[in-house]
Structures are given as C-alpha cells and as structure tokens.
Amino acid sequence: RGPAGRAMAAAAFERRVLRRAAEHHYLRVRLELPDGGARPNAAQFKQLVVTALKELHGEVGAALPVDVLTYEEKTLSAILRVISSGFVKLWSALTLLGFYQNRRCAFRVLQTSPFLLALSGNSRELVL
Amino acid sequence: QNILTVCFSVGYSVVALNHVIDFKEKKQEIIKPVSPSELFPSLPIVQGTSKKIKVLTRLTLIVSDPSHCNLLRSTSANIRLYDIIAVFPKTEKLFHIACTTLDVDLVCINVTEKLPFYFRRPPVNMAIDRGIYFELLYTPAIKDSTMRRYTISNAISLMQICKGKNIVISSAAERPLELRGPYDVANLGLLFGLSEGEAKAAVSTNCRAAMLHGETRKSACGVVYTVKKPRKVEEEETAVPACKKAKTQ
Numbered sequence: 149r150g151p152a153g154r155a156m157a158a159a160a161f162e163r164r165v166l167r168r169a170a171e172h173h174y175l176r177v178r179l180e181l182p183d184g185g186a187r188p189n190a191a192q193f194k195q196l197v198v199t200a201l202k203e204l205h206g207e208v209g210a211a212l213p214v215d216v217l218t219y220e221e222k223t224l225s226a227i228l229r230v231i232s233s234g235f236v237k238l239w240s241a242l243t244l245l246g247f248y249q250n251r252r253c254a255f256r257v258l259q260t261s262p263f264l265l266a267l268s269g270n271s272r273e274l275v276l
Numbered sequence: 277q278n279i280l281t282v283c284f285s286v287g288y289s290v291v292a293l294n295h296v297i298d299f300k301e302k303k304q305e306i307i308k309p310v311s312p313s314e315l316f317p318s319l320p321i322v323q324g325t326s327k328k329i330k331v332l333t334r335l336t337l338i339v340s341d342p343s344h345c346n347l348l349r350s351t352s353a354n355i356r357l358y359d360i361i362a363v364f365p366k367t368e369k370l371f372h373i374a375c376t377t378l379d380v381d382l383v384c385i386n387v388t389e390k391l392p393f394y395f396r397r398p399p400v401n402m403a404i405d406r407g408i409y410f411e412l413l414y415t416p417a418i419k420d421s422t423m424r425r426y427t428i429s430n431a432i433s434l435m436q437i438c439k440g441k442n443i444v445i446s447s448a449a450e451r452p453l454e455l456r457g458p459y460d461v462a463n464l465g466l467l468f469g470l471s472e473g474e475a476k477a478a479v480s481t482n483c484r485a486a487m488l489h490g491e492t493r494k495s496a497c498g499v500v501y502t503v504k505k506p507r508k509v510e511e512e513e514t515a516v517p518a519c520k521k522a523k524t525q
Contacts, residue, residue, distance in 0.1 A: 180453065182453065203421060204424070236467070239463045240463055240464055240467045243456050243460040243463060243464055244414075244417050244418055244464070246418040246454075252451070252453050253453065254454070254455070254456070257459070257460055
C-alpha cells in the first residue's frame with residue numbers, strides 16, 4: 149500500500165470501507181410448480197416461505213423477519229426481503245423445500261443482492 | 277433427458293450421469309455407459325460462455341464386502357469407459373481401504389442413514405493427499421426431513437475431521453425438480469459448516485479437480501494443463517528488493 153497511500157495523502161482523499169453495512173438482503177425467487185393445480189396467492193406464498201423456514205430452522209427460523217415485497221401469481225415469482233443475519237438461513241430453507249401441499253415444487257433463486265436496485269437488471273437474461 | 281435440460285438452464289457447465297452398481301445382488305455386470313451423444317444430438321451452450329456443456333459418465337459402486345473391490349483391480353474393459361469412478365463404502369474397513377489403496381476419484385458419504393462408523397483422521401488425511409474427494413448428496417434432504425437431519429449431521433462430522441478440504445456436493449436427482457442451482461448448493465455448503473470460499477469450491481474447483489483425477493486414470497502418469505502466464509515474473513522480482521530497501525531507509 150506504500151506508493152498508493154502516498155498518492156492518496158497528496159490528493160487529500162479519505163477512503164472508508166463499510167463492511168456489512170446493508171441491513172437487508174433482497175432475493176428474487178421463482179417457485180416452480182409444474183402440475184397445473186391451483187396457484188398460491190400472496191398470503192399462501194408467505195405461508196410457504198415461513199413453513200420452509202420452520203421445517204429447516206425450527207421456531208427461531210420461522211420467526212425471522214421476512215417480507216414479500218412483490219408477488220406475481222402468474223409467473224409465481226417474488227421479491228423477498230430478509231434481515232442480513234438471516235440471509236443464509238432463508239436461502240438454505242428455500243433450497244431444501246420440496247413439497248407444497250403434497251405437490252412437488254422447487255424454488256429457483258434468480259438474483260440476490262444487498263441492494264434492491266441491483267435486482268432490476270439481470271445479466272443472465274441478456275440476449276447477446 | 278428432462279433433467280439435463282433443466283441443468284443447462286440453471287447454469288451448470290459440466291454434468292456427470294451416474295450409474296449405480298450394488299454388489300449385494302448376484303451377478304452384477306458392469307454395462308457400457310450410455311454415450312451422451314445418444315441423448316443429445318447437439319449439446320446446448322453454457323450460459324455466458326461460448327463453450328458447449330460437457331456430459332460425463334460416472335460409475336458408483338456400493339461395496340459392503342472386501343471382495344467387491346477386486347472388480348476395480350480387474351482390467352475389465354467397461355470400467356475404463358467411465359470418466360469418473362466413485363465408491364460407496366459401507367463399513368469402516370472398506371472406508372479405510374477406499375481412502376488409502378483403491379483407485380477411485382470420489383468416496384461417497386452416506387446421507388440417508390446414521391453412519392455406522394466414525395471418521396478417523398489417518399485415512400481421511402491420506403485420501404486428501406492422494407487427491408480423492410468426499411462426496412455429499414443433497415437430494416435426499418429435499419425429500420424427507422429425517423434424511424435432512426442425517427445429511428447435516430454426517431456432513432458436520434466429516435467437516436470436523438477433514439476441515440472442509442476435498443469436499444464435493446452433488447445431487448442424486450431423479451427428477452428435474454430435485455435439482456438446485458449452483459449458488460444454492462454452495463449456500464448449502466455453508467449450512468454444513470464450510471466457509472464461503474470452501475463452499476463455492478465444493479461446487480466448482482473441487483469438482484473439476486475430481487474430473488481431472490479421473491482423466492489421470494486413463495493416462496499413464498498424470499495430466500498437465502498448460503496455461504498462458506503473463507510475462508510479469510521478472511519485473512516482480514526486481515520490484516521486491518526495491519521495496520525492501522525503501523522500508524529499511
């Protein structure tokens with residue numbers, strides 16, 4: 149950091165590094181239900197997320213503050229917000245969920261970010 | 277075939293199709309693996325790169341008796357056709373033999389029931405030195421809650437002994453819905469007690485290393501991959517003494 153530090157001191161810049169400053173993590177997820185049964189509405193979707201947390205992490209996991217910010221019933225995709233300390237728990241609970249009302253299902257996590265704005269663009273969907 | 281299509285859409289670049297042989301039944305013969313070109317006339321391209329997806333074939337041997345291991349030593353022609361060979365030991369002695377002497381790439385760790393034996397450090401360290409990887413499955417954890425407990429408890433006890441090295445996490449998916457994306461699986465590694473870097477390696481670099489280990493079995497001594505290295509080496513060497521001088525002055 150020697151020469152770089154000297155250059156910065158000459159220009160009078162201050163560098164601040166924030167670690168873990170984001171309070172919430174945002175996830176864009178999609179539920180895959182291949183059979184043509186009834187689709188869950190927003191309340192049932194939230195119930196499903198809480199059930200997944202409860203199955204894997206118990207009561208403490210189910211009590212994690214999770215919010216469903218948007219939910220589209222047509223495509224079964226949603227944006228979830230969770231507190232940063234519970235991010236790994238939520239993601240692992242969604243990954244290991246296998247059944248919704250005795251129907252096989254799967255959660256596909258499309259994007260995650262500590263900033264909501266970052267979820268608006270998806271480089272994987274770019275058509276090159 | 278459906279499963280493979282889902283694999284490609286989710287973002288995997290190399291897939292291995294597994295063929296399981298159980299030795300408890302009599303008269304098991306190792307059949308030729310299904311060639312991937314029969315399944316897919318043209319393989320789709322990996323997301324984001326311009327290379328095609330690779331499909332490899334893999335053989336898993338469930339051994340519960342030392343005599344079953346003789347098959348690996350025999351020069352059966354069909355074994356050579358598989359890219360990766362994995363062994364699933366059922367007893368402690370077989371685990372020791374698999375880690376130390378058997379010529380395999382992966383040692384499967386049972387996740388569906390409580391381990392009948394405890395891991396000990398010497399065979400695990402020998403396996404790490406030989407380049408053998410330990411494999412954990414995650415699909416049983418999706419199906420059943422008791423299996424979830426066994427998966428996590430077995431994984432944690434393995435982590436305590438091997439400290440997170442040489443782990444590969446794979447799915448034994450039989451349906452396309454049982455598959456999960458690579459980042460999801462890396463997150464599961466965090467649940468098992470791996471650190472973040474190790475968890476990502478368990479899905480990416482360790483798998484590639486296991487693949488290369490399989491390739492070394494086909495060749496006589498080893499595999500050498502050449503990578504173009506930038507010509508900065510000489511400049512770095514001259515720069516280092518200059519910095520040292522600056523500090524002492």
